[in-house]
Each structure stands twice: as structure tokens, then as C-alpha cells.
Amino acid sequence: MHNIFLINIGHLDINNYFSGLKNFNSISMKLLVCISKVPDTTSKINFVDNNTKFDENGVQYIVNPYDEWYALVRALELVEAQGGSVTTITVGSAADDPTIRKALAIGANDAVRIDADPSDPYFVAKQIAEYAKNESFDIILTGKETINYNGAQIGGMIAEMLNTPFVSLATKLDVANDVATLERDVKGGVEVVEVNTPFVLSAAKGMAEQRIPNMRGIMAARTKPLNVISPVEQEPLSSVVKFELPDAKSGCKYLEPENMDELVELLHNEAKVI
Amino acid sequence: MSVVVFVEVKNKVSKAAMEAVYYGSKLGSVTVVTYGDSSDEILKELGNYGAENILTCRSLNESNDQALTNLIGAAVEKTNAEFVVLAQDQTGKGVGPRISAKLNAGHISGAIDLPDTSNGFVVKTNVYSGKAIAHVALHSAKKVISILPNSLAPQLNQKDANVEEFSPDLGSFGITVKELKSQGDGVPLPEAELVVSAGRGLKGPENWGIVEELADALGATTACSRPVADIGWRPHHEHVGQTGVAIRPNLYIAAGISGAIQHLAGVNGSKVIVVINTDPEAPFFKAADYGIVGDAFEVLPRLTEAVKKFSASQN
Numbered sequence: 001m002h003n004i005f006l007i008n009i010g011h012l013d014i015n016n017y018f019s020g021l022k023n024f025n026s027i028s029m030k031l032l033v034c035i036s037k038v039p040d041t042t043s044k045i046n047f048v049d050n051n052t053k054f055d056e057n058g059v060q061y062i063v064n065p066y067d068e069w070y071a072l073v074r075a076l077e078l079v080e081a082q083g084g085s086v087t088t089i090t091v092g093s094a095a096d097d098p099t100i101r102k103a104l105a106i107g108a109n110d111a112v113r114i115d116a117d118p119s120d121p122y123f124v125a126k127q128i129a130e131y132a133k134n135e136s137f138d139i140i141l142t143g144k145e146t147i148n149y150n151g152a153q154i155g156g157m158i159a160e161m162l163n164t165p166f167v168s169l170a171t172k173l174d175v176a177n178d179v180a181t182l183e184r185d186v187k188g189g190v191e192v193v194e195v196n197t198p199f200v201l202s203a204a205k206g207m208a209e210q211r212i213p214n215m216r217g218i219m220a221a222r223t224k225p226l227n228v229i230s231p232v233e234q235e236p237l238s239s240v241v242k243f244e245l246p247d248a249k250s251g252c253k254y255l256e257p258e259n260m261d262e263l264v265e266l267l268h269n270e271a272k273v274i
Numbered sequence: 275m276s277v278v279v280f281v282e283v284k285n286k287v288s289k290a291a292m293e294a295v296y297y298g299s300k301l302g303s304v305t306v307v308t309y310g311d312s313s314d315e316i317l318k319e320l321g322n323y324g325a326e327n328i329l330t331c332r333s334l335n336e337s338n339d340q341a342l343t344n345l346i347g348a349a350v351e352k353t354n355a356e357f358v359v360l361a362q363d364q365t366g367k368g369v370g371p372r373i374s375a376k377l378n379a380g381h382i383s384g385a386i387d388l389p390d391t392s393n394g395f396v397v398k399t400n401v402y403s404g405k406a407i408a409h410v411a412l413h414s415a416k417k418v419i420s421i422l423p424n425s426l427a428p429q430l431n432q433k434d435a436n437v438e439e440f441s442p443d444l445g446s447f448g449i450t451v452k453e454l455k456s457q458g459d460g461v462p463l464p465e466a467e468l469v470v471s472a473g474r475g476l477k478g479p480e481n482w483g484i485v486e487e488l489a490d491a492l493g494a495t496t497a498c499s500r501p502v503a504d505i506g507w508r509p510h511h512e513h514v515g516q517t518g519v520a521i522r523p524n525l526y527i528a529a530g531i532s533g534a535i536q537h538l539a540g541v542n543g544s545k546v547i548v549v550i551n552t553d554p555e556a557p558f559f560k561a562a563d564y565g566i567v568g569d570a571f572e573v574l575p576r577l578t579e580a581v582k583k584f585s586a587s588q589n
């Protein structure tokens with residue numbers, strides 16, 4: 001139902017006339033959420049082809065939890081309260097489409113996929129920045145990091161490329177008019193900050209609660225637009241030469257619960273950590 | 275080869291700052307860039323780890339990503355540096371990607387070792403939440419390296435560092451800081467060398483005294499499993515694991531934590547792991563160096579006593 005009213009009239013859309021009754025000053029928002037696919041958190045991590053490629057055998061892919069649970073859900077909550085639209089963007093191949101559909105099932109209005117290999121973070125950021133440049137999004141939301149690459153790189157790079165602020169590790173987000181108030185993790189504490197749109201953020205735990213898509217959402221997702229576009233020219237600035245698995249632990253040494261003096265002695269003389 | 279190392283110095287030189295300067299000194303001649311009101315005397319300590327020049331912007335007093343990116347960018351321009359080195363901490367997570375985009379430089383996010391230059395420029399970094407290590411090659415002329423805290427042992431490399439005021443144009447700040455809610459003065463988790471952590475096995479928040487007492491005796495920082503933070507027994511910043519903070523301390527003591535794969539993902543980089551659990555089948559024992567099958571309510575206080583006895587004997 002909601003989506004039928006998503007006709008943009010400049011920066012205001014029809015939705016706003018309804019939500020506007022509740023919240024007189026709110027302006028409908030145009031939000032972009034960066035979504036990537038990652039192996040399920042319980043996946044066995046192995047490599048093939050001389051340790052140069054991730055072994056996808058038996059691996060289930062999910063939407064990166066930070067992107068789904070925090071960035072996407074908070075974006076949807078804001079738009080539900082104030083009107084606007086949520087678009088997702090993914091740099092990847094057709095293999096990403098099931099995770100993109102999941103994001104649509106949770107409630108995003110439409111999706112963009114830039115058809116390219118996402119292995120270099122600079123390349124990925126460049127693609128998203130080039131797309132966003134002409135679309136005047138109010139907020140671009142990324143996850144704190146991808147759980148496979150753990151680079152925490154894309155959001156900051158996009159912000160620099162678009163010359164906007166970047167609020168990293170945000171745990172709370174509210175928007176009134178063009179001003180957002182956020183909380184974010186900084187060294188030694190939590191900072192409350194204000195920033196004008198447009199800006200980029202990376203979402204960490206606390207920003208929202210996970211949503212489970214319902215049947216109606218899953219049905220609706222099938223027909224929502226997923227626009228596949230071609231990448232812009234950009235040389236990758238990095239590449240993975242190979243992977244290795246960390247050394248396995250040599251085994252656990254068991255100690256009697258009565259004998260904590262011995263543990264301290266081992267931590268000091270054998271492990272040399274205290 | 276010229277290297278710009280970005281550090282934050284507040285009252286004293288942190289281990290993360292020493293690591294970054296030491297790393298930089300292995301790549302070339304180091305110019306440190308920093309900000310805030312630290313005295314020349316404190317800043318000169320960075321010379322112990324190989325800093326030759328220190329540029330400090332005393333007029334800047336807050337950790338603003340855009341301002342810091344411009345500050346580092348100006349230092350790179352001034353010294354014609356090929357490398358930027360910084361710590362992958364909360365500030366680094368904001369600034370590292372920005373500076374790499376600004377310089378069109380490839381970025382190593384979370385380096386765990388010095389580069390291998392035998393064939394190109396290759397640096398190791400943790401991926402798959404610590405379940406694997408990737409060797410990443412950078413192909414760009416300029417390179418940005420963010421170091422995962424506590425990854426290398428900084429060695430003394432004495433230089434007579436020269437301190438210079440540096441106040442380039444920092445551009446617009448974008449973000450206005452309204453308030454800082456401090457977590458206290460303890461060592462922040464990502465930088466902690468010793469960590470005592472507990473999970474649902476502790477039964478309730480009122481029982482955390484025995485965890486804190488052990489942490490105090492060791493001079494360790496406290497952490498917890500995710501459910502414990504979710505139900506509000508402990509603050510969120512203590513939650514370690516795949517969806518919390520990833521840490522790699524020298525010692526990680528886990529009491530009443532089962533060792534789910536998502537928990538291990540955040541702690542398996544620890545050098546030594548001690549597990550205390552009543553269940554001998556708890557999966558955490560597979561990742562442990564030392565295991566105690568026993569009741570945390572008895573073992574933790576006993577361990578605290580043993581640590582105190584040991585500390586007293588050392589003095």
C-alpha cells in the first residue's frame with residue numbers, strides 16, 4: 001500500500017502529506033543503504049585453488065548483519081515515520097540477487113546492483129559514490145564492516161569521494177528537518193553528534209533491531225525493481241594474493257580448579273603473558 | 275622514502291602510537307602528524323620509536339574525520355610521502371578510508387604484520403572475523419596502512435625528534451560534537467593486553483564483582499558475551515565477538531562463556547586463552563590454551579587470590 005504513494009515531487013513526496021499531519025516539519029527522506037552478501041556466520045572457512053579463492057562449497061550467503069539489522073532497519077523506520085524512500089545498492093554479480101531480494105522483502109523500495117567484482121574496497125566505494133553523486137540522497141548508510149572482509153572501509157571512502165561528513169560506528173540515528181542527531185562509539189566513550197544532511201554513516205549495534213521479513217514482504221519483493229547497471233572505469237588499487245588459515249591451537253592444557261597458583265605460574269613462565 | 279604516521283596523543287604516548295611510529299620507521303623516514311595540546315616533551319618520546327619529525331596542530335582539539343583527513347593530506351603533501359600509517363582504532367576507522375580516497379591510495383585495513391616487499395608490496399590482514407588471514411597487495415603509488423592494535427611489538431629505534439607547529443587549512447568540520455559520554459579511564463577494550471570476560475554462566479549482573487576483582491588484580495579490562503550485553507547485564511561496549519568488538523589481547527580469560535563460533539570470531543586472535551566452564555564439553559575448550567572445568571563462582575575468586583599473591587611476590 002505504502003509504496004503506491006511514492007511519487008516524488010521534487011524533494012517532497014505524497015507520503016509526506018500523511019506523515020506531515022503528525023510531524024509538521026519533517027521532510028521526506030531519500031536514503032541509500034549499502035548491502036553486501038557474506039557467508040553465514042557459522043560457515044566453515046576454507047580456501048581452494050592454491051589458497052587463492054574462498055571455498056564456496058556448502059556455504060550459505062546472508063546479508064551482512066550490520067547492513068541488514070542496523071542500517072537497513074533504521075532507514076526503514078525513519079521513512080515509515082517521516083515518509084520517503086529506501087534504495088539499496090550492491091556492487092556484485094547476479095549471485096548477490098537473493099540477498100538483495102531479502103533486503104527488499106524486509107522493506108526497501110527498490111534496489112540497484114552494479115554488475116562488477118567487489119574485491120577492491122576503493123573500486124566498490126568509487127562505484128557507489130559515482131551512482132550516488134547524481135541522486136541527492138539525504139543519508140547513505142553502510143554497515144560497520146563486512147564480516148568476511150572486516151575492512152570497515154567503504155563508508156569513509158564514499159564520504160571522502162562525495163565530500164560529505166562520515167559518522168563512523170553510529171549506534172543511534174534520529175533526523176529532524178535536515179539535521180541528524182547520532183550517537184557513535186569513539187575512543188573511551190560515546191559521542192553525541194549533530195550533522196546536516198547529506199552525509200554517510202556506518203551502522204553498529206544498537207541502531208535498530210533485526211526484522212524478520214513476513215510472507216507479504218517476500219511476495220512483494222519479487223516484483224520490486226532491481227536495476228542492474230554497469231560499473232564506471234576504475235583500476236583496482238589492491239588485490240588478495242592468497243589466504244592462509246591461522247595456526248591451529250596445539251591443544252588445551254587442563255588444570256584442577258583448586259590449583260590456580262599453578263595457572264598463574266604457567267601464565268607467567270610458560271605463556272609469558274603476565 | 276618518506277612516511278607520514280598519524281597518531282593521537284592524550285597525556286601520554288599510547289601503545290598504539292608507538293606501534294604506528296615503529297611500523298612507519300620500517301618503511302622509511304617518519305614524519306609524525308598529530309593534534310591537540312600535548313607538550314613537546316611528551317611528543318618527543320615518539321622519537322624513541324623512530325620519529326624524526328613531529329608536526330602538531332595545536333589549534334585542533336577534536337577528533338574530526340574531515341579535519342584530520344585534511345591535516346594528514348597536508349602533511350603528505352609537505353613531505354611528499356609515499357606512505358601513511360595509522361592505528362586501526364575508532365579514529366582510524368573513520369580517517370583511514372577517507373585519507374586513502376583523498377590520496378587515491380590503496381588501503382590495508384588492519385595490518386597484522388610488516389609488509390613483504392620481495393614481490394610487490396604485500397601486507398597480511400585478518401579476514402573472515404579472524405578465521406583467516408589474507409595477503410593483500412597494494413598497486414597504487416601512495417599507500418595507506420592501518421594497523422590492528424597489539425599486532426607487533428614496537429622496538430626502540432632512537433631518533434632525536436624535532437617538534438614543529440603545523441596548521442594547514444582544515445576545511446569544514448561537518449560534524450558538531452554535542453556531548454561525550456565517557457566510559458571511564460580504563461584501557462579501552464581494543465587496546466587492552468589483558469582481558470577478563472564472562473557470559474551467561476555468571477547468572478546475573480549482581481555477580482560481576484568476582485569478574486571485576488580478577489580484572490583489577492591483573493590490571494585487565496572487562497568484556498562480555500553478546501547475550502549478556504543484550505539483556506543489559508553489562509554495557510554494550512563490553513560485548514566482544516563477530517557483532518561486537520574484535521580484540522586480540524595477550525591474555526583472554528573467559529568464564530561462563532560457551533564459546534559459540536560468533537563469540538570466538540572476536541577473540542580468536544588472542545595470544546593465550548584461558549577458559550573456565552562447568553561443562554567439559556563446552557566448545558570454547560577447543561580454542562583454549564588453558565582450561566579449567568569448574569564453577570566460575572569458586573574458580574574466579576581463587577584465581578584472583580593467586581594473582582594477588584603472585585603480584586606481591588614480584589615486588
Ligand SMILES: Cc1cc2nc3c(=O)[nH]c(=O)nc-3n(C[C@H](O)[C@H](O)[C@H](O)COP(=O)(O)OP(=O)(O)OC[C@H]3O[C@@H](n4cnc5c(N)ncnc54)[C@H](O)[C@@H]3O)c2cc1C
Binds near residue numbers: 518
Ligand atoms: C549472527 C550472530 C552473531 C552473533 N554475534 C555474537 C557476538 O558478537 N558475540 C557473542 O558473544 N555472541 C554472538 N552471538 C551469539 C552466540 O551464538 C551465542 O549465543 C553467545 O555467544 C552465547 O553466550 P554465552 O556463552 O554467554 O551463553 P551460553 O551459550 O548460554 O553459555 C553459558 C556457558 O556458561 C557455562 N556455565 C554455566 N554456569 C557456570 C558456572 N557456574 N561456572 C562456569 N561456567 C558456567 C555453561 O556451561 C555454558 O557453556 C551471535 C549469534 C548470531 C546468530
Ligand SMILES: Nc1ncnc2c1ncn2[C@@H]1O[C@H](COP(=O)(O)O)[C@@H](O)[C@H]1O
Binds near residue numbers: 033149
Ligand atoms: N560489494 C558491496 N556492495 C555494496 N556495499 C558494500 C559492499 N561491500 C561493502 N559494502 C558496504 O560497506 C560496509 C563496510 O564494508 P567493508 O569496508 O568491506 O568492511 C558494509 O557493511 C556494506 O554496507
